[in-house]
Amino acid sequence: MSGEFDIIARYFAPLAKDTPLAFGLKDDAAMIAPPKGHHLVVTADAIVEGVHFLHDDPPTRIAQKLLRVNLSDLAAKGATPLGYLLTCAFPPDIDERWISSFAKGLKADQKHFGLGLLGGDTVSSPGPATFGVTMFGAAKGRAMLRRSGAKPGDLLCVTGTIGDGGLGLSELLKPHAGLTDTQRKFLIARYRLPQPRTRIGPLLHGIASAALDVSDGLVQDVGHLAKQSGVRAVIDLASVPLSPAGLVLEKADPDTRRAAIGAGDDYEIAFTIPPKLLKSLQAAAFKARIRVTVIGRVQKGAGVAIALPDGSEIVPERGGFDHFTR
């Protein structure tokens, strides 16, 4: 394989050509300045071969997923993406063809989401391939949406539909009966490639009292929001929005909905709003062309509860995904 400098010049420098403060990746550092009246929001994620992606996954998709999990974090914080730094640890079995495809995936999503490469580091490793992204976004004023602002009386809301990522994974492992080909492809695409809600995130400023992205499973992530806000969150199970494919599967297996709220890889935004701002939220959702659903409420107390259609409540023992103890 070519040397580190050649790899950077050939595959990564072209990704920085529209970000002048990246200096063509020819310097030791980059500069970044948010637009006037904005502050920088930063988030970081690392992914490892064999843990977050598989050896044979297409490099374009690995690249896109890497950017999108960070874009989802920014969106949930109300920030508009600006750019990112990328660190790559490449094992010996990754060749230039792999890197070229990986860079193509980055390029496609840079264009789609309007951000540029700012810098990074490329090193060799005995393996596995490990990537890290630090992503920058701009938030108006000092107003990053936090996990901690939910108040008793607020409504609990979510963008899009829940559980598709988990159903997509199970579809790959063992196909479900009764789905159309389109529905099957939809679920698998939802698992493979997050659709970060970047359009609505910045519009939630001044509306949402707390927000976070749903990546570890709705119940677990709403639990984080409740904990950081010092409140209790109740999810009305019947209100949780399922996709048409999810609704088909629920007909065959009534437990589908309960599985959906524990499954990961949704990359939707869960957030709370004061009830009087519901109209403003609906206007924002219309503007962003994204479905938004009220799925519950915030109360005094602690923890997260699931309200069933018969009026009873269950408190889940534990939902979601923890990288170390699963």
Next chain:
Amino acid sequence: MSGEFDIIARYFAPLAKDTPLAFGLKDDAAMIAPPKGHHLVVTADAIVEGVHFLHDDPPTRIAQKLLRVNLSDLAAKGATPLGYLLTCAFPPDIDERWISSFAKGLKADQKHFGLGLLGGDTVSSPGPATFGVTMFGAAKGRAMLRRSGAKPGDLLCVTGTIGDGGLGLSELLKPHAGLTDTQRKFLIARYRLPQPRTRIGPLLHGIASAALDVSDGLVQDVGHLAKQSGVRAVIDLASVPLSPAGLVLEKADPDTRRAAIGAGDDYEIAFTIPPKLLKSLQAAAFKARIRVTVIGRVQKGAGVAIALPDGSEIVPERGGFDHFTR
């Protein structure tokens, strides 16, 4: 081992307690704002077990080296450190005791260099341990020191002494004769733990026309500066500052000086200045209590040349370290 959230709460959250915009590492992102009149400079480095550090290296030192290579980059760009994001990919054989020591190293250097943890990500990996740091600094105005500003007629300068890192490594592999115990320890310490020139870096604004940190070897790094500036750089071999230990070794082996300018791990700053600013530079060096030496000059042309005491010049074929092709 405890779960990801416990590890973060126990070992990493205390490192963020003095950076309010890190929100106690309890959110999905952090905010960062440079002081008024400053812009943000960002740099990223990744290190991998078995490549950049060894399995049995003390975790405190790995942590400090990780921060210091980034601090050195910031210093060479004229930026004052503000904070950093950290991504950790931990293999199964890293236990909480290891992480606790690693966090102690981070804490010590945070205090020493005045910066705080802003956020990051912690994931498991089948190994090797891989760490990434994205570090933020503040530079006055829009004036990050660049690799590309050197002009014919400028003087080529360097901070500190050159070659100690490389001599420290060779001392570890095969002890040299003739060194005092203090000198031996000095060289090994220079190899093990970089001393980033954070005090003088920001003072070089308005003085240096180009700058970069010397990490891959003086010749190679000056070559980068020359290439990005579109000039030729000449290093006067006799002017290259060696440490007292280096001078002892040079007496025993006259090739020591030539080896020194090709060796890595110096973490000094190489920079160029217009000759009329030499007095300003000396004042800055005095203020920062750091030795600065004029080691050559900038000419029209391309590449880097070594001027020998007899007046002849040699053009090195290739010096320094490239992660892929070494």
